[in-house]
């Protein structure tokens with residue numbers, strides 16, 4: 433979701449040593465020149481979406497993707513399989529590092545169906561007018577472009593209804609920080625490490641899956 437300050441929340445979680453898998457970060461990494469998602473995007477959108485240095489011209493791509501649902505479906509198809517694989521790989525990596533709680537920071541949690549596989553859904557909430565105003569101020573874009581970006585995702589009020597925990601970010605960043613501290617204390621504390629038996633049962637399949645996905649990534653399939 434745009435401009436709810438999830439980046440700020442993610443930073444705070446990482447500072448508190450909570451394992452975070454950041455979908456936006458991964459989405460940027462999987463479209464590096466030469467990678468399969470990059471090739472698919474160029475094949476679908478043509479060379480107009482390339483910057484002079486051969487990387488994606490994200491601004492040009494954003495202008496097309498957020499104005500047109502068909503173009504958005506195309507970029508989703510080109511990138512989402514690779515984003516999901518890398519998210520899975522990172523989750524397994526955290527798991528193998530004995531992290532019991534992993535936070536998936538993804539703007540498309542409900543739209544992509546990932547919500548069905550998580551234990552707790554946290555939504556960082558700001559009302560639509562505040563969201564739009566912050567987006568315009570941060571990205572220096574026109575109100576129409578800001579609205580198109582917001583409309584490309586599920587309505588925030590609906591997301592709020594579907595959440596188990598809502599972090600209200602209408603107030604100051606300091607207020608939000610306090611709410612995130614509470615979230616960590618109440619829901620994200622590592623707790624007890626799994627028993628040795630559980631760990632043995634879980635470790636080997638996890639290691640095999642992680643190795644397979646790493647090989648997949650390494651071979652750039």
Ligand SMILES: CC(C)(COP(=O)(O)OP(=O)(O)OC[C@H]1O[C@@H](n2cnc3c(N)ncnc32)[C@H](O)[C@@H]1O)[C@@H](O)C(=O)NCCC(=O)NCCS
Pocket residue numbers: 433434455456459463490491493494497504507508511515538539540584585
């Ligand atoms: C269209 C692109 C090039 C625009 O890049 P830009 O640097 O301007 O934005 P950035 O990647 O930082 O995304 C900012 C926000 O846009 C929203 N957003 C991005 N892609 C999408 C999408 N396909 N559908 C809905 N919202 C999206 C998210 O809220 C995200 O947090 C880029 O967002 C992209 O490659 N999107 C497709 C991959 C994707 O779905 N990413 C979302 C996370 S999985």
Ligand SMILES: Nc1ncnc2c1ncn2[C@@H]1O[C@H](COP(=O)(O)OP(=O)(O)OP(=O)(O)O)[C@@H](O)[C@H]1O
Pocket residue numbers: 433434435436437438439440539566567569570601602603604605608
């Ligand atoms: N509580 C707040 N008070 C004032 N400004 C805020 C607050 N929270 C976020 N902002 C501002 O809103 C903008 C969006 O925040 P941020 O970039 O962290 O959001 P984001 O959810 O990561 O956005 P996006 O998904 O669009 O990348 C930033 O300019 C940030 O400084």
